[in-house]
Amino acid sequence: MSRPDDVPGRDNDSRIVPAPYPSRRSLARALDMAESTVDEMVKRGVLPPPIRLSTGCVRWCWADIETALASLKDRAKTTNADAPSADPYIRGVQNVSKLSERCGGAS
Numbered sequence: 056m057s058r059p060d061d062v063p064g065r066d067n068d069s070r071i072v073p074a075p076y077p078s079r080r081s082l083a084r085a086l087d088m089a090e091s092t093v094d095e096m097v098k099r100g101v102l103p104p105p106i107r108l109s110t111g112c113v114r115w116c117w118a119d120i121e122t123a124l125a126s127l128k129d130r131a132k133t134t135n136a137d138a139p140s141a142d143p144y145i146r147g148v149q150n151v152s153k154l155s156e157r158c159g160g161a162s
Contacts, residue, residue: 076114079105086120101127101144 073085083090096102103119127148 073117075117077117078114082115
């Protein structure tokens with residue numbers, strides 16, 4: 056029997072839990088970006104390419120997405136903070152990492 060606070064697609068902390076194989080629309084929503092940004096990030100190799108299950112049915116493996124995002128975070132940490140990256144997305148990740156380190160250290 057499910058409890059009233061059990062909501063499909065949410066974990067106990069009320070965070071949205073993405074589907075294991077999200078569509079482009081679902082992936083974009085989970086990453087809080089436009090679908091065209093998902094396409095651009097795949098084109099640049101930042102995100103893995105989708106899996107084509109059938110004609111018109113394209114999905115991404117969420118585990119692969121998490122791995123790609125973790126490697127971005129690791130790359131941003133190991134990149135020299137003073138050396139600007141040629142990739143504007145990586146520069147943004149570096150800026151966010153610097154900001155979160157400053158904010159995290161202040162609390």
